[in-house]
Amino acid sequence: MNDEPASVGGQTPAQVPRRSRFRRLLDVIDERLGIGALGYAVPEHANSLAWSLGGVTAVAFGILVVSGVLLVQFYSPTPETANQSVRGIVTGVWGGSVLRGVHFWASQAMYVTAALHLIRVFVTGSFKRPREGNWLIGVALFALITLALFTGTVLKWDQEGFEALGHNVEIGELLGGAGFWFSAAFATEVSILVRIYGAHVVILPGAILVLMTLHGLLVKRHKISPHPSLPADISGEQAAAAEPTEPFTHHLRRIGAFGLVLTGVLGILAVFLPPPVGSTPVAGIEVTRPPWNFWWLYTLEDWFGLPAILFAEVALFLILAAVPFADRSRNRLWRRRPVSIAAGLVLLLGVLALTLLIFVLPVKEHLGA
Numbered sequence: 015m016n017d018e019p020a021s022v023g024g025q026t027p028a029q030v031p032r033r034s035r036f037r038r039l040l041d042v043i044d045e046r047l048g049i050g051a052l053g054y055a056v057p058e059h060a061n062s063l064a065w066s067l068g069g070v071t072a073v074a075f076g077i078l079v080v081s082g083v084l085l086v087q088f089y090s091p092t093p094e095t096a097n098q099s100v101r102g103i104v105t106g107v108w109g110g111s112v113l114r115g116v117h118f119w120a121s122q123a124m125y126v127t128a129a130l131h132l133i134r135v136f137v138t139g140s141f142k143r144p145r146e147g148n149w150l151i152g153v154a155l156f157a158l159i160t161l162a163l164f165t166g167t168v169l170k171w172d173q174e175g176f177e178a179l180g181h182n183v184e185i186g187e188l189l190g191g192a193g194f195w196f197s198a199a200f201a202t203e204v205s206i207l208v209r210i211y212g213a214h215v216v217i218l219p220g221a222i223l224v225l226m227t228l229h230g231l232l233v234k235r236h237k238i239s240p241h242p243s244l245p246a247d248i249s250g251e252q253a254a255a256a257e258p259t260e261p262f263t264h265h266l267r268r269i270g271a272f273g274l275v276l277t278g279v280l281g282i283l284a285v286f287l288p289p290p291v292g293s294t295p296v297a298g299i300e301v302t303r304p305p306w307n308f309w310w311l312y313t314l315e316d317w318f319g320l321p322a323i324l325f326a327e328v329a330l331f332l333i334l335a336a337v338p339f340a341d342r343s344r345n346r347l348w349r350r351r352p353v354s355i356a357a358g359l360v361l362l363l364g365v366l367a368l369t370l371l372i373f374v375l376p377v378k379e380h381l382g383a
Contacts, residue, residue: 059244063272067127075222081116081117086215091211092205125159139341165211165213172295173292176296250346
């Protein structure tokens with residue numbers, strides 16, 4: 015009879031290291047939730063800020079959700095009380111001014127980082143096979159972020175928000191039956207401001223969360239795209255095996271560090287550059303300019319009238335959606351894609367030029383024209 019203790023993986027029980035209670039708890043959780051799947055390998059080049067902008071955008075979204083949940087406790091989404099409730103948040107709620115400022119600046123940060131992320135993906139050819147579908151999801155996310163900015167502007171219910179809604183209502187009329195949701199006749203018992211509020215706090219965040227989740231799952235499915243300046247594998251679709259890697263959980267730590275920096279910057283901006291609170295709106299006049307994100311559309315509206323807003327927005331997102339179908343070569347390096355890079359540069363410079371032209375254009379009245 016053998017009295018020797020049984021071995022575990024070639025080690026006797028006395029040699030097997032004892033796992034801490036916390037480690038055993040994590041193992042129990044991982045066994046049931048599969049959190050360990052987040053430890054998939056990520057190539058070293060993905061840890062730079064440029065390749066982490068998608069994660070930073072997600073952090074900004076998280077800040078928006080948390081601050082938004084707090085703000086809705088004090089906001090009244092009716093035309094009679096909306097503007098006053100915003101003023102009450104700023105002046106009557108402890109920390110309300112900073113909270114509103116963080117929410118405002120986080121929305122600007124999310125828009126900017128999402129736009130920069132799209133530009134980085136385009137320049138590095140990361141939208142190419144097999145990642146075309148994820149590019150389309152990214153474009154859809156950018157459209158939803160733009161809509162969230164617009165609806166947030168309306169909710170202030172100051173002159174700027176009131177005029178923004180007026181533009182939206184008239185664009186809805188241009189769409190005919192397809193614009194029914196923007197018609198006051200769609201739900202006569204409920205103000206359109208309440209519907210905009212519902213879209214801003216439920217519909218758009220929910221859709222963004224769903225698409226972000228799908229976006230992340232597809233990144234895991236297809237892995238991080240290879241850097242165009244570094245060797246790729248034989249398929250050209252993945253980073254070379256020789257490139258150093260680390261677990262995705264370590265990559266998340268870096269995104270968390272970037273997120274902490276972003277949170278600090280947002281706090282500073284909220285304190286020293288709080289967003290203004292406009293006056294109660296006056297119907298029948300048009301005296302404001304839209305937020306800077308929409309200045310390029312304002313310029314086109316000045317030149318071609320209100321329909322230009324609709325046609326320009328549709329054209330922009332159709333062009334973005336067409337990118338993976340127009341640039342189908344296997345080349346990812348920008349120098350080897352002169353046509354697509356030149357077209358993208360023309361589009362970007364065109365939007366920037368239209369944006370800056372607002373400083374030399376007079377404020378015109380377009381509503382009801």
